[in-house]
Amino acid sequence: MTQLLEILGCQYPIIQGPIGQLNDPKMVAAVSEAGAFGVLALGFITDTEKVRQMVNEVKELTDKPFGANLMIAMNPNNEAILEILAEAGVKVVTTSAGSPKKIYPKIKELGLKGLHVTLTAQLAAKATDADGIIVSGMESGGLRTNRPESTNLILVPVVCDMVDVPVVAAGGIADRRGYQAALALGAQGVQIGTAFLASEESPASKAWKEAIVGCPEAGTALLPLGRMTMRTIINPKLEELMASSKDFSQEYNLGDAYQAWSTGDFDRFPAGAGQISALIKDIRPIKDIIEGMIS
Numbered sequence: 176m177t178q179l180l181e182i183l184g185c186q187y188p189i190i191q192g193p194i195g196q197l198n199d200p201k202m203v204a205a206v207s208e209a210g211a212f213g214v215l216a217l218g219f220i221t222d223t224e225k226v227r228q229m230v231n232e233v234k235e236l237t238d239k240p241f242g243a244n245l246m247i248a249m250n251p252n253n254e255a256i257l258e259i260l261a262e263a264g265v266k267v268v269t270t271s272a273g274s275p276k277k278i279y280p281k282i283k284e285l286g287l288k289g290l291h292v293t294l295t296a297q298l299a300a301k302a303t304d305a306d307g308i309i310v311s312g313m314e315s316g317g318l319r320t321n322r323p324e325s326t327n328l329i330l331v332p333v334v335c336d337m338v339d340v341p342v343v344a345a346g347g348i349a350d351r352r353g354y355q356a357a358l359a360l361g362a363q364g365v366q367i368g369t370a371f372l373a374s375e376e377s378p379a380s381k382a383w384k385e386a387i388v389g390c391p392e393a394g395t396a397l398l399p400l401g402r403m404t405m406r407t408i409i410n411p412k413l414e415e416l417m418a419s420s421k422d423f424s425q426e427y428n429l430g431d432a433y434q435a436w437s438t439g440d441f442d443r444f445p446a447g448a449g450q451i452s453a454l455i456k457d458i459r460p461i462k463d464i465i466e467g468m469i470s
């Protein structure tokens with residue numbers, strides 16, 4: 176058994192990637208029931224009672240292990256949330272969007288394990304308290320930086336050579352080929368965002384899932400958002416803006432993203448998704464996606 180599977184306690188080293196405010200205990204339970212590691216996205220949930228409810232809902236649906244993602248810089252209630260998770264018997268959290276130094280003392284105090292998400296090798300080197308590193312190459316969906324970044328083909332082996340803890344590859348994986356490639360690069364597991372986002376059980380809108388299924392190769396771009404960027408699916412409005420020489424960095428507001436994605440108003444904010452959308456051809460049950468990967 177790998178170190179990562181020992182930490183996660185599940186059958187397959189496949190972790191559900193958090194998708195911002197998109198959250199559904201049923202989907203988390205479906206991932207865990209299928210043998211992978213379901214993760215509640217708690218990055219934006221500050222109401223501790225709501226956290227307790229969501230955790231209990233997952234526990235009613237599955238007795239398999241699951242975890243939660245905490246976005247370090249986004250949520251002032253992370254410490255209280257960690258206490259609720261520990262009380263409820265959750266053993267592993269993933270952490271992202273902030274310095275691990277702020278949260279790992281509490282994770283350790285509660286006897287939990289933590290896997291920290293980083294976008295660069297430089298940041299991976301700083302996550303010395305984490306029990307594992309999830310590296311997210313530039314092909315991934317989600318928020319990115321506006322600085323130079325590597326794909327997982329480079330990032331995964333570089334980080335594997337640097338750290339002693341298990342490495343998980345996030346980005347560009349939706350099938351057996353991507354899964355096997357990540358393991359060949361030295362990762363002990365994978366984190367899946369876009370493929371689960373477009374699954375049958377996902378609470379994402381039909382329009383959002385269809386945008387992913389319809390996305391061609393080279394059909395995503397990094398949308399400028401100040402010092403950040405977000406990988407989104409190119410649509411006619413975005414294509415026009417990209418073709419003009421004008422600076423369109425003020426055109427979109429990240430605060431509009433979830434409303435736009437839930438209504439399919441992609442002119443307001445283009446659909447968030449990874450480059451892997453090009454390989455996602457239909458909306459499938461989570462169990463099929465996972466079985467396809469490990470087959």
Ligand SMILES: Cc1cc2nc3c(=O)[nH]c(=O)nc-3n(C[C@H](O)[C@H](O)[C@H](O)COP(=O)(O)O)c2cc1C
Nearest residue numbers: 192193194195271315316317346347368369447449
């Ligand atoms: C629309 C979207 C929103 C995301 N939001 C978050 C987030 O709030 N927090 C986080 O840690 N990761 C976030 N991610 C990253 C995913 O958890 C995951 O690491 C990434 O999607 C993996 O790459 P893939 O999309 O190629 O599978 C997001 C990804 C997408 C597609």
